[in-house]
Amino acid sequence: MVTLGHYLIVSGILFAIGFAGVMLRRSLIIIFMSLELMLNAANLSLVAFSRFHVQPSGVPDYNAQVFVFFIITVGAAEVAVGLAIIVALFRARQTTHVEDINTLKF
């Protein structure tokens, strides 16, 4: 029997993988993909909440799914903007490696 806990554990693992990717990988593209993974981890837990929070009439709680739609929309917009920034950065610096992009310091 798959319970809410299982879903949440998977979601947590996905989130941790995404976070580790953001922290540890050096390529901006990979970092970006890891960010998306973290968003989707959140989506997964929200869908699971929706599924397991059933109303007395037997209908799932759609509030959580509305959140998921929001996150997908925002994520799409973010990808559009983020990829454009990365392309612009590559044109300016000929690199997408974060260790080469370190001028944001004192």
Place this chain on the structure above:
Amino acid sequence: MKSALPWYALLLPLVSAGAITLFTHRLKTLSSLISVAAVLGSFLCSCLIFGQKGLSAPELKWIDFGTVFTVPFGFVLDDLSRMMLVLVSGIGALIHIYSLGYMRDDEGKSRYFAALSLFMFAMLGIVLANNFVMLFIFWELVAFTSYVLIGHWFERDAAADAANKAFFTNRIGDFGFMLGILLVWMSTGSVVFADIAPRLSILTSHPAFLTIAALLIFCGAVGKSAQFPLHVWLPDAMEGPTPISALIHAATMVAAGVYMLVRVGFIIQASPSALLVIAWIGTISALLAALIATQQNDIKRILAYSTISQLGYMMIAVGLASNEAAMFHLFTHAFFKALLFLGAGSIIIMLHHEQNIWKMGGLARHLPITFLTFVVGALALIGFPLFSGFFSKDTILALAYDHNMPIFVVALFTAFLTAFYILRLVVVVYFAKPRSDAARASDESPLVMTGPLIVLALLAWLGGYGFFARHFLAIPHEKELLLIVPVLAITAMILGAGLAIALYRNRTSEPIEVDLLRRLFYIDESYRWLIHWTQELLASISAFFDRWIIDASVVRGVSGGTWGIGALLRLIQMGNLQAYAFLFGLGIVALIYFAVFR
């Protein structure tokens, strides 16, 4: 009976001052005539007011905060103020006329007469004021016009400095005066004299408070009447034109202090300790000024110190709780001191602004009218029998003899000194041979100047007689005829006069030099020293505060603190994108922790 006469008397000079300033500034002769006409009109109104007892004037509501603070613009028309009204406008009129001659060729004639008119307005305002606020405002206005007139020849540094000195010194006294008024208002809730009198018991139930209030009010009189320790401005004020010295700095304005004390006498007389202080300040001033006067060489300065000394006598009378004696001496002094100053002015103008008595000499033959009138003034001043000063000074001496023996002794000695210094002046200026070309070539002044001299000489002679003075003021009656006082006074006077004549006959320079007196008891110098060091001290304190408190801890503290915190914070700006992301994540965790779990 209601009458608008006091309003006319008060406002005519103001109209004149306004008209001269606004319209006739370029027409000098017209300006002077407007001013003289205004003061004559004022004098006429004053005489009419004087003739009608029980007159009252319509009152204006001026400041009205209900029961808290109400100041009417009203007049008090009792015997005292009616007498002062005639005295001030009468002497004012004479001096206006005299000024026509004295200021004949002056560049700033219009300015002079405008200021003179404004002074008449202010002085009449002081005399008529029926409350403290009005009195104080006119009091300040008088100080201002005095400032303008002392500094009339402002292109001379000495005149400009003297004007400033007079103004500042008066300011010190007036500050105390204002505090005194506030104290009285605070306790009785009124500034109108007539309303304070019935509520006096509130004050008398707190003797210490009353004494402080009375002494603070007295501060104003000390400044205005040039009493020790604020007397330093009056001799310097002699830099102004001589008619000004006569009118403002001898006959009227400096007497305003005494008048004010008499006006509020009911407050002051409720405090015996304040009275004692006033009497002693008067005694000290009288003695000090008379001592200094014996060693001065400037004819006007001698008269200025003499004024301080005579005002000291009036203060003694006030301090011995005899308003009548104070007003009597004020009344006679106004005549003979104005006369002496105008006589000095007549000499000064005929000797082309020479004021050193050692450059005069032998003037009795050249200026006979001036000489005769001056001698009348001098005799009145020293209290020669049958001249006005004899009666009034004798009253004060008798009063002191009755009430306070030490004061009597000092006052008697001052009478001796008075005779000494004024006879020295007369002998040096009018007798022996002329000691300068100007003195040899001098001639009698024109009628416009000698006319007022003659009128004043008559008044200085007759002013003290009962048949004359009785119409103007209540002459104090001695309880029993004290023969000893006049005898002592006349002896002192004859001794002083004889000594002066013996010492100064046929001298061409000062035979005795007393540095202490010549240098004015070092009072001016010690004030200069005091002001210098107070200023230095304040400056160094504020410099220390600025350098070590504001600069070191506040300004440098803020900048150093900001810099230090910045240096610490820049350590975490390592430039690694992922480190920022990590910190960002930590931040979110912290936020969630605080938002959800706390």
